[in-house]
Amino acid sequence: MSKMLRVKELSYRYGTKQVLHRVSFAVxxxxxxxxxxxxxxxxxxxxxxxSKELPLQEGETMLNNMPLTSxxxxxxxxxxxxxxxxxxxxxxxxxxxxxxxxxxxxxxGLLPKWTEEDERAxxxxxxxxxxxxxxxxxxxxxxxxxxxxxxxxxxxxxxxxLLLLDEPxxxxxxxxQVRLLDELKQWTNEKRLTVVAIxxxxxxxxxxxxxxxxxxxxxxxxxxxxxxxxxxxxxxxxFHVAVRRQAHPALPAPLVTFLPHVEHMSEGLxxxxxxxxxxxxxxxxxxxxxxxxxxxxxxxxxxxxxxxNRHVPKQYTSSDPEAEMKQYLRxxxxxxxxxxxxxxxxxxxDAAFVYEKDSGVSLCVMVTAGVGNAVDxxxxxxxxxxxxxxxxxxxxxxxxxxxxxxxxxxxMTATEAKTKALCDEGVLDPATNTIATGxxxxxxxxxxxxxxxxxxxxxxxxxxxxAIGRAVYEATINxxxxxxxxxxxxx
Amino acid sequence: MLxxxxxxxxxxxxxxxxxxxxxxxxxASKHPIPDNLVQIVLAIRLPRVVLAFFVGAALSLAGAxxxxxxxxxxxxxxxLGVSSGASVGxxxxxFFHWQIPxxxxxxxxxxxxAFGIAxxxxxxxxxxxxxxxxxxxxxxxxxxxxxxxxxxxxxxxIALSGEELRQVIGWLMGSVAMRGWNYTLMIAPFFLIGSVxxxxxxxxxxxxxxxxxxxxxxxxxxxxxxxxxxIGASLLTxxxxxxxxAIGFVGLVxxxxxxxxxxxxxxxxxxxxxxxxGAFLVLADLAARTIISPRELPIGVITALIxxxxxxxxxxxxxx
Numbered sequence: 041m042s043k044m045l046r047v048k049e050l051s052y053r054y055g056t057k058q059v060l061h062r063v064s065f066a067v068x069x070x071x072x073x074x075x076x077x078x079x080x081x082x083x084x085x086x087x088x089x090x091s092k093e094l095p096l097q098e099g100e101t102m103l104n105n106m107p108l109t110s111x112x113x114x115x116x117x118x119x120x121x122x123x124x125x126x127x128x129x130x131x132x133x134x135x136x137x138x139x140x141x142x143x144x145x146x147x148x149g150l151l152p153k154w155t156e157e158d159e160r161a162x163x164x165x166x167x168x169x170x171x172x173x174x175x176x177x178x179x180x181x182x183x184x185x186x187x188x189x190x191x192x193x194x195x196x197x198x199x200x201x202l203l204l205l206d207e208p209x210x211x212x213x214x215x216x217q218v219r220l221l222d223e224l225k226q227w228t229n230e231k232r233l234t235v236v237a238i239x240x241x242x243x244x245x246x247x248x249x250x251x252x253x254x255x256x257x258x259x260x261x262x263x264x265x266x267x268x269x270x271x272x273x274x275x276x277x278x279f280h281v282a283v284r285r286q287a288h289p290a291l292p293a294p295l296v297t298f299l300p301h302v303e304h305m306s307e308g309l310x311x312x313x314x315x316x317x318x319x320x321x322x323x324x325x326x327x328x329x330x331x332x333x334x335x336x337x338x339x340x341x342x343x344x345x346x347x348x349n350r351h352v353p354k355q356y357t358s359s360d361p362e363a364e365m366k367q368y369l370r371x372x373x374x375x376x377x378x379x380x381x382x383x384x385x386x387x388x389x390d391a392a393f394v395y396e397k398d399s400g401v402s403l404c405v406m407v408t409a410g411v412g413n414a415v416d417x418x419x420x421x422x423x424x425x426x427x428x429x430x431x432x433x434x435x436x437x438x439x440x441x442x443x444x445x446x447x448x449x450x451x452m453t454a455t456e457a458k459t460k461a462l463c464d465e466g467v468l469d470p471a472t473n474t475i476a477t478g479x480x481x482x483x484x485x486x487x488x489x490x491x492x493x494x495x496x497x498x499x500x501x502x503x504x505x506x507a508i509g510r511a512v513y514e515a516t517i518n519x520x521x522x523x524x525x526x527x528x529x530x531x
Numbered sequence: 532m533l534x535x536x537x538x539x540x541x542x543x544x545x546x547x548x549x550x551x552x553x554x555x556x557x558x559a560s561k562h563p564i565p566d567n568l569v570q571i572v573l574a575i576r577l578p579r580v581v582l583a584f585f586v587g588a589a590l591s592l593a594g595a596x597x598x599x600x601x602x603x604x605x606x607x608x609x610x611l612g613v614s615s616g617a618s619v620g621x622x623x624x625x626f627f628h629w630q631i632p633x634x635x636x637x638x639x640x641x642x643x644x645a646f647g648i649a650x651x652x653x654x655x656x657x658x659x660x661x662x663x664x665x666x667x668x669x670x671x672x673x674x675x676x677x678x679x680x681x682x683x684x685x686x687x688x689i690a691l692s693g694e695e696l697r698q699v700i701g702w703l704m705g706s707v708a709m710r711g712w713n714y715t716l717m718i719a720p721f722f723l724i725g726s727v728x729x730x731x732x733x734x735x736x737x738x739x740x741x742x743x744x745x746x747x748x749x750x751x752x753x754x755x756x757x758x759x760x761x762i763g764a765s766l767l768t769x770x771x772x773x774x775x776x777a778i779g780f781v782g783l784v785x786x787x788x789x790x791x792x793x794x795x796x797x798x799x800x801x802x803x804x805x806x807x808x809g810a811f812l813v814l815a816d817l818a819a820r821t822i823i824s825p826r827e828l829p830i831g832v833i834t835a836l837i838x839x840x841x842x843x844x845x846x847x848x849x850x851x
Contacts, residue, residue, distance in 0.1 A: 092747075113751060127741055133740065133795055143735075151650070
């Protein structure tokens with residue numbers, strides 16, 4: 041691939057103020073290249089040097105292996121188009137008239153003719169930006185986002201090879217931002233258009249850019265793929281904000297989120313309240329807990345305040361249990377977004393609770409257990425799957441801050457403890473007559489206050505792991521005994 | 532234009548005028564036309580109307596260009612001080628009876644234009660020193676400062692000169708009367724060059740409407756084009772002032788009126804401002820010499836009387 045743009049040892053100063061300091065980088069054709077940095081890091085100055093809006097002072101800027109200074113304004117405009125951060129809206133011009141200006145560099149002579157080629161380029165630019173229907177409207181009647189699209193269309197009418205954008209999604213709502221960037225991305229792929237864009241939003245930058253350049257106080261901090269660049273420590277050092285990096289839910293891109301500085305007071309588990317009726321057991325926390333669960337409602341990672349263990353009849357069937365459960369929760373005025381909802385055929389009055397406060401770990405475990413569907417998972421392949429309502433529901437509340445690893449390990453530790461409890465109680469898989477390891481639709485939720493003590497891990501070697509193991513084992517045994525007792529009574 | 536030639540102290544029917552024109556190009560009429568009528572039409576009315584047209588067109592075109600380039604709806608040759616500067620030049624020529632050898636009769640417009648251009652650059656330079664962004668208010672205020680100063684200079688010269696400068700005062704009032712063909716010839720070359728300079732920069736003016744940065748982005752050689760436009764507009768202003776004195780409001784009102792009707796695109800705005808500006812001043816001159824006939828009103832009075840209320844009305848209508 042050829043280098044579209046190459047910047048070498050570029051420095052710039054306004055008066056005595058050094059704004060850029062020996063900046064070097066190169067952009068290949070067809071690349072989507074992002075420039076990031078806090079305010080005053082020299083991003084806009086850099087872009088202005090690339091568009092020759094500012095004169096070159098020191099260093100080298102090469103476009104297609106030719107010095108930028110060797111291009112006349114018109115020649116440059118045939119290769120490079122610029123979308124500035126803000127444009128003075130000229131009063132009364134229509135969308136089309138504005139876009140037509142983009143053809144200036146392609147026209148020649150004193151009073152040039154408007155050619156078919158010019159018209160085609162303008163119509164194409166209007167079409168791509170979704171402005172075909174609005175071309176006769178005056179631009180001062182458009183919204184800020186639409187106007188930005190008009191200026192983008194003008195830039196595209198230049199039919200550039202390189203597009204320089206200064207915060208292109210300023211003044212746009214989220215939908216417009218995503219649509220614009222989607223389109224730009226598509227053109228880099230289809231038309232080999234090269235895009236160099238300043239971003240304010242780390243998020244959008246890492247989603248759309250092939251490579252990023254991070255500027256800080258006029259110097260290049262680092263450059264590379266979003267994945268390489270979005271290091272928590274780097275971002276925190278440059279932007280002076282706390283960030284957490286996560287995986288994007290659908291794309292192989294890093295997701296950087298900011299942590300606002302808020303004092304978190306640990307309230308312990310004292311703020312947890314439990315309300316039990318014949319139809320449901322509800323645990324409410326005062327502040328939201330971070331939860332990893334396999335529940336019908338609120339599965340995966342979630343922040344929640346309401347934990348509902350709902351009793352359903354043994355014959356319960358539904359083609360869409362999640363929707364049905366949400367409906368159930370809504371009817372009872374729960375905020376579905378903040379609720380973890382599980383179901384069980386077991387009577388929820390038989391739930392077993394264990395509080396653990398020793399060894400510095402503060403946690404609470406709730407288990408409801410029924411073993412009508414007990415299964416030995418190692419023999420399960422021999423049977424037809426039966427998916428009646430599941431029956432060992434475990435909820436663990438921890439006062440502390442857990443890492444993702446700790447959450448997953450907590451699930452493992454709790455599962456092992458549950459299996460050991462079934463084994464020690466001698467619960468059998470009725471089909472194979474071997475010791476059962478669980479039931480066919482067991483459910484678990486690990487909830488952590490994310491305040492106070494930090495737990496990096498929750499394996500059996502850690503204090504947290506040990507506490508979980510003991511508490512879950514104890515609660516499961518108690519719940520199984522409550523279950524057996526009620527079965528005995530009913531006979 | 533026919534109307535302008537026809538009406539006057541002595542009304543001359545259209546048909547007669549056309550017959551006079553035809554006679555001039557060799558097509559003789561059936562019945563003979565009185566000689567005095569031919570004299571009035573060719574030596575007095577026609578040059579006057581043509582001159583009024585040139586002056587109106589020049590001022591309107593210059594106003595449209597200043598407004599577009601400076602993105603300033605209040606800019607025109609007068610508010611920017613260009614007219615006052617040109618006036619100072621013209622008065623100096625009349626006062627000292629200067630005659631630059633090579634230019635001979637063109638001394639007056641050449642000096643006017645030079646003073647106009649110099650004033651414009653002084654105003655812009657000063658305004659830039661005050662406020663780097665060259666905001667609308669700064670430019671206008673600077674223009675007013677320079678205008679006031681130059682007006683004072685002119686008054687000073689008149690005061691010092693005594694009787695023989697009646698000519699200057701008459702000239703200052705602004706009139707296209709009794710100028711004859713030589714004045715029309717005087718403005719013609721400047722008008723031509725200035726118009727061509729501006730019309731050739733139609734597209735650049737459109738680009739400047741979006742700011743100089745945008746103009747540069749789409750490939751406009753900003754410094755060169757800006758200079759060309761400023762010089763073109765100053766040529767027009769200077770030449771108009773040189774032949775007709777200070778006639779206000781044309782450069783402000785006409786481009787606005789045209790813009791309200793056809794929009795801001797200079798592709799249409801410039802040519803139409805030229806035509807309407809010319810026609811506007813011909814009619815204004817007609818009014819000036821007929822309303823209190825046989826005496827004449829200064830044409831500036833008419834342009835302001837027609838221009839200001841019309842402008843206010845259009846401005847108001849647009850706002851609501």
